[in-house]
Amino acid sequence: MNRTLAPTLLALLGLAAATPALAQGDFRSCLSSLRAQAAAKGISGQAFDRATGGIEPxxxxLELMDNQPEFKTPIWDYLAALVDDERVQDGRAAMRQWGQALAAAEARFGVDRHVIAGVWGVESNFGKDIGGRPLVQSLATLACYAPRRREYFTGELMATLKIVQDGDIDPANLRGSWAGAFGHTQFMPSTFQRLAVDGDGDGHRDIMMSVPDAVASTANFLKKAGWVNGLPxxxxxxxxxxxxxxxxxxxxxKPLSAWAAMGVTHVDGRPLSGNYPAGILIPAGVQGPAFVVTKNFDAVYSYNAAESYGLAIALLGDRLKGLPGIRTAWPTDDPPLSRAQRRELQRLLAARGYDVGEPDGKIGAKTREAIKDVERQIGLEQRGRPGAKVLQALRG
Structure with a gap:
C-alpha cells in the first residue's frame, strides 16, 4: 500500500479538504456507482444500504496511504520488536487460554498450532492490535479516491459487502487497518471469502469476535498454501x-544432503538430517544468522510475501514451543531493542523534553526525530534508529 499518490490527486485532496461539501458530493456519486456494481455481483440494495448508510469519506x-515511512528497518530491529520475551509470554498465555481451539485447528488442517499462534501474534499481538477503522468506510474511501488501485479496493469492498449480506460478521464489528485487513489474523476481505471457516460450530465465520474461527481460518490458509504436516x-x-x-x-x-556436503550444519554443529529439499536464507548476509527453509516456510511466506515476516512468524512459533531464539549474532555493533527497551527509550526521551507521545514502544515520526537529535549529540549518523547505543546514552 505504499505507492505514491499522483500530484493531481493530492491537489484534488487539498480541494476536497477545503470544500467538504464537494468531497461529500463526489463520494455520494461514487457510492451510487458502487451500489450498481454491487447489485451486478448479487449484493442486495438492502445489504449495501445497511453497510454504507451514513458513512462519510x-x-x-489517503494521507496514510501517501505517507508510508521511508525508514528502512534492519532485519534485526524488525525481529527484535516482533519476537521478544514479552510477546512470547503473551503468546504462551493466549495458547493456554485457547488451547482447545488451537488443538482443533491443528487436528483439522494438519498445521502446527505454534505456527498458527505465531501468525496470530505477529498480525495482531494476539488480538490486542486488531485495528479500529470501520472497514466499509475505509474501503469505500479507497475505492472512490485512490485511482491507482481503485479496482483492487473496489473488489475488497464487494467482498466486505458479501460478508455483511451473508451475516457472518455484524457490520458494527467490521473494523481493521486503513487498508482493509481485519480480524485476529488480519485477513483481507477477499481472503476471508476464499478461506475463512467456522471454527466454533455456530454456523458463522467470524474472525473478529471468535478466536476459534480465526485460528481455524489461518490454519486453512496455511494448508491451502502448501503446508505439509510433520515437515519443519x-x-x-x-x-x-x-x-x-x-x-x-x-x-x-537443494536436498539437505547437498547442503551437508558443502559443510552446512545445524547451528550447534550437528550434521543435517532428512531427505527433503530446502533453501538457505541469509537475511543479513553470510556474516549473520543463516536458516535452512523448507516448503513450509514458503507457506508462511505467502501470508504476507516478505521473508522477514515469515521468519518472525516461524521464530515466534519456535519460541512458543520452548525452543531457543536466534543464536548467531547479527552483524552490527549496535544491538536491537525489544519493545520494553523501546518504551524505556521513549520515557527517557520524554524526560529530556522531547515530544514523543505515549511511550508505547512503537517508533513513529516524533520518536525518530528525537532519536536523530540524540544521534547527532553522540556522534552517530542521524538515522532515527532505536538502538542500544542511543538507549545507553540516554541512560547515562
Missing part, C-alpha cells in the same frame, strides 16, 4: 567458511 486514509519450517544453521552467497535464496532449494 475518511480522507485521513526450517531452523538456524552454520555456514562453512567461504560459503557462496549466490547459492542462498528461498527458491534455490
Amino acid at each position: 475518511d480522507l485521513k486514509i 519450517w526450517g531452523y538456524e544453521v552454520r555456514l562453512p567458511a567461504g560459503f557462496d552467497a549466490r547459492l542462498a535464496g528461498r527458491r534455490n532449494k
Whole structure:
C-alpha cells in the first residue's frame, strides 16, 4: 500500500479538504456507482444500504496511504520488536487460554498450532492490535479516491459487502487497518471469502469476535498454501567458511544432503538430517544468522510475501514451543531493542523534553526525530534508529 499518490490527486485532496461539501458530493456519486456494481455481483440494495448508510469519506486514509515511512528497518530491529520475551509470554498465555481451539485447528488442517499462534501474534499481538477503522468506510474511501488501485479496493469492498449480506460478521464489528485487513489474523476481505471457516460450530465465520474461527481460518490458509504436516519450517544453521552467497535464496532449494556436503550444519554443529529439499536464507548476509527453509516456510511466506515476516512468524512459533531464539549474532555493533527497551527509550526521551507521545514502544515520526537529535549529540549518523547505543546514552 505504499505507492505514491499522483500530484493531481493530492491537489484534488487539498480541494476536497477545503470544500467538504464537494468531497461529500463526489463520494455520494461514487457510492451510487458502487451500489450498481454491487447489485451486478448479487449484493442486495438492502445489504449495501445497511453497510454504507451514513458513512462519510475518511480522507485521513489517503494521507496514510501517501505517507508510508521511508525508514528502512534492519532485519534485526524488525525481529527484535516482533519476537521478544514479552510477546512470547503473551503468546504462551493466549495458547493456554485457547488451547482447545488451537488443538482443533491443528487436528483439522494438519498445521502446527505454534505456527498458527505465531501468525496470530505477529498480525495482531494476539488480538490486542486488531485495528479500529470501520472497514466499509475505509474501503469505500479507497475505492472512490485512490485511482491507482481503485479496482483492487473496489473488489475488497464487494467482498466486505458479501460478508455483511451473508451475516457472518455484524457490520458494527467490521473494523481493521486503513487498508482493509481485519480480524485476529488480519485477513483481507477477499481472503476471508476464499478461506475463512467456522471454527466454533455456530454456523458463522467470524474472525473478529471468535478466536476459534480465526485460528481455524489461518490454519486453512496455511494448508491451502502448501503446508505439509510433520515437515519443519526450517531452523538456524552454520555456514562453512567461504560459503557462496549466490547459492542462498528461498527458491534455490537443494536436498539437505547437498547442503551437508558443502559443510552446512545445524547451528550447534550437528550434521543435517532428512531427505527433503530446502533453501538457505541469509537475511543479513553470510556474516549473520543463516536458516535452512523448507516448503513450509514458503507457506508462511505467502501470508504476507516478505521473508522477514515469515521468519518472525516461524521464530515466534519456535519460541512458543520452548525452543531457543536466534543464536548467531547479527552483524552490527549496535544491538536491537525489544519493545520494553523501546518504551524505556521513549520515557527517557520524554524526560529530556522531547515530544514523543505515549511511550508505547512503537517508533513513529516524533520518536525518530528525537532519536536523530540524540544521534547527532553522540556522534552517530542521524538515522532515527532505536538502538542500544542511543538507549545507553540516554541512560547515562
